[in-house]
Amino acid sequence: MQAWHQQLPIYQQLADRLAARLLDGELTEGAPMPSVRALASGYMLNPLTVSRALQALDADGLLEHRRGLGLFVRPGARDRLRAAARSRFLATEWPALRERLRRLGINPQDLDWTP
Amino acid sequence: MTPLIQAQGLSLRYGAKQALDDLSFTVAPGRVVGLLGHNGAGKTSLMKALVGLQAAQGQLSVLGLTPGQDRVALLEQLAYIPDVAILPGWARVSQLITLVAGQHPRFSAERARALIRRTSVGLEDKVKNLSKGMVVQVHLALVAAIDARLMILDEPTLGLDVLSRKAFYELLLDEWCDGERSVLISTHQIEEIETLLSDVLMLNEGRLVLSLSLEDIDRRFVALGHDPTAADAVAAAHPLLRYRTPGGSAALFDGAPPPEVAALGQRLRPSLVDLFVALTRRPEINRNQGL
Numbered sequence: 001m002q003a004w005h006q007q008l009p010i011y012q013q014l015a016d017r018l019a020a021r022l023l024d025g026e027l028t029e030g031a032p033m034p035s036v037r038a039l040a041s042g043y044m045l046n047p048l049t050v051s052r053a054l055q056a057l058d059a060d061g062l063l064e065h066r067r068g069l070g071l072f073v074r075p076g077a078r079d080r081l082r083a084a085a086r087s088r089f090l091a092t093e094w095p096a097l098r099e100r101l102r103r104l105g106i107n108p109q110d111l112d113w114t115p
Numbered sequence: 116m117t118p119l120i121q122a123q124g125l126s127l128r129y130g131a132k133q134a135l136d137d138l139s140f141t142v143a144p145g146r147v148v149g150l151l152g153h154n155g156a157g158k159t160s161l162m163k164a165l166v167g168l169q170a171a172q173g174q175l176s177v178l179g180l181t182p183g184q185d186r187v188a189l190l191e192q193l194a195y196i197p198d199v200a201i202l203p204g205w206a207r208v209s210q211l212i213t214l215v216a217g218q219h220p221r222f223s224a225e226r227a228r229a230l231i232r233r234t235s236v237g238l239e240d241k242v243k244n245l246s247k248g249m250v251v252q253v254h255l256a257l258v259a260a261i262d263a264r265l266m267i268l269d270e271p272t273l274g275l276d277v278l279s280r281k282a283f284y285e286l287l288l289d290e291w292c293d294g295e296r297s298v299l300i301s302t303h304q305i306e307e308i309e310t311l312l313s314d315v316l317m318l319n320e321g322r323l324v325l326s327l328s329l330e331d332i333d334r335r336f337v338a339l340g341h342d343p344t345a346a347d348a349v350a351a352a353h354p355l356l357r358y359r360t361p362g363g364s365a366a367l368f369d370g371a372p373p374p375e376v377a378a379l380g381q382r383l384r385p386s387l388v389d390l391f392v393a394l395t396r397r398p399e400i401n402r403n404q405g406l
Contacts, residue, residue, distance in 0.1 A: 006340075006360070006383040009333065010310055041288040044281065046147055046313050046329070 011052035014043060018057060022073060023081050033063060033071040060084075117179070118143050119265045119297050120165060124173035127160050127321075134160040135171060136321040144264065145294045147311055150301040151391055152318035158301040159198055161318065162269050165299070166195050178265060191220055194258035198269035198301075204243030208236060208253055215257055227260035230290055234282070248279025255283060259291050266291060266298040273303070280304070284311060309387040319395040329387075336390060337368045341380030352376040356393035367393055 004010050018039075021027045027034075033054065040047045054071060057063050062077040120142035127135035135157050142148050152158045163169035165177055167186030175182055180189045202211060208231055216224040231238055234252045242250060251271060258266060272280040288311065291298060299316075302308050315332065317325035327335070341349055343364050350357065352373055354366035360383070367389050371377065 004310060006338065006386065007381075009384060037289055037292070040292065041285040043310075044284055044288070045310050047288070047292055047294065048313050048330075049310065 010045065011049045011056065014039075014045065014050065014053035015056040017043075018053065019062070019081055022062065022077055023085070025078070027073055029073050029075045029077055031073055032069070033073060035070070116144050118176075119178055120299070121176040122173065123175075125161075125164065125171050125175055126173050127157075127164055127169065127171040133321050135164065137173070138323045140316060140323060140326040142265075142297055142299060142314070144297055145292075146297045146313045147292060148297065148299045148314045148316060149305070149308055149312040149387075150299055150316045150318065151305055151387075152301075153395060155320075156318040156395070157321045158318055159269055160321075162195075162197070162267055162299070162301065165267060166190060166193065168197075192263055192265075194261045194263045194266040196254055196258055196266075196268050196271055198273070200254060202242045202250055202254060204241070206242050207239050208242070209238040211242070211253070211257065212238075215260075219261060221262040222257075223260050223262065227256055230256035230259055230286070233286060233290070246279070248275045248282065251275060251279065251283055252286060255286055259286070264296050266296065268298065268300040270301055270303070280307065284308075305388050305391055306386075312387075315387065317391060317394055324394045325390070332385060332387075332390065335370065336385040337371055337377075338365055338383040338385040338389065339368065339372060339377060339380040340365045340383045345379040348379055349376060356389055358389055358392075365389075 004013050008016075018027065034042070036047050036050045036054070039045070039050045039053075043050070054063065058065075058071070061080060062074055063071050064074040066072055118141040120140070122141070123139050125135055125138040126133070138161070150158050150161065160169060164171040164175065165182060167177075167182030167184075167189050170183050177189060178192050180192075182189055206214070209228075212224050212227045212231075215222050215227070228238060231253065234249065234256065236245060236249050236253055240249075242253070245253065255271070272283055275283065287298065300308070309329075312329055314328045315325055316323060325332075336355075339349065339354075340360055340362060341364055346357075346364060349364075349366045349372075352366075352368070354368050354372070356367040358365055358367070365380075365383060366372075367385055
């Protein structure tokens, strides 16, 4: 069964996982989102929790409603997500990482940059 | 929305034993309700009272009917798997479908066959050749093919392995939970079912100790993860329960702890198991005591 941690509400964790799938290109722009039922049984979650996660993604401008067809991934959603993730990394994760690198005495040339 | 179940002051006594003690609750449409309690807490008695198989005192309305008086009509309108449910071993699945179709006016044989096709069970398989997990899936497919608004499941996944339990819940979520129909499900496997639920009914020795939606549980109860050095200060604020977490220690509060205590830790999502332990304290299961 799925493991959910206790730091965040589950709907928020599901929204994060769906956003990660979107970033990975597994959910493509302009394509329909999986239905609430499919997500509920896929992640073993109450449908209300799934709806809240979709609402959160919608509030972030990542989804669009098409009349009679349901929810779709909004074109440009990936760029929007990547921009948000980038600014979050630069604002919060990077300063902590930089501090750690400095403390450990690791220079850019010590790091393996090959993908 | 009219509730599917309305209970007011529901009590049930077997001789000297008070099996249900003054329960009041409602179940609305479109909910997944977990009925949680230790063995002997009254879960099966409550489910039997709801379907009219056990007489109880107090006011009770299920699908607008009175279970004690309208038992036959009620059993036709809900989907029920009792804890002692058995399917005959000699029967083929297709024969079971024919059998139920002849008995139950709101049963759709076509839908039952469609549901069976979603499982790994064949229509011509005999029940006695199926694994326990497959039998339970057949049973679910049979009751889910009843045109009903309420399903009542008494310990449906007891004794099943984890994959069978997962398949069972997937079928339930996918084929039953449509936002209108509700299901009341009793289980011991609280951790596993927690994320499926929209509401919780918690019984302890016949009393309802909690009847709340998961959303309201998250609002009302506060779990505070904290450093072991803060343990004394946290304990002084009278939490319901103190327990260990992977990262250290935690305490569960009914309502927000005082701000100076909240500042000692990090707010966590309260888990249903911890809440269950806190509200139904029995020494043998207070696994995380003695900090």
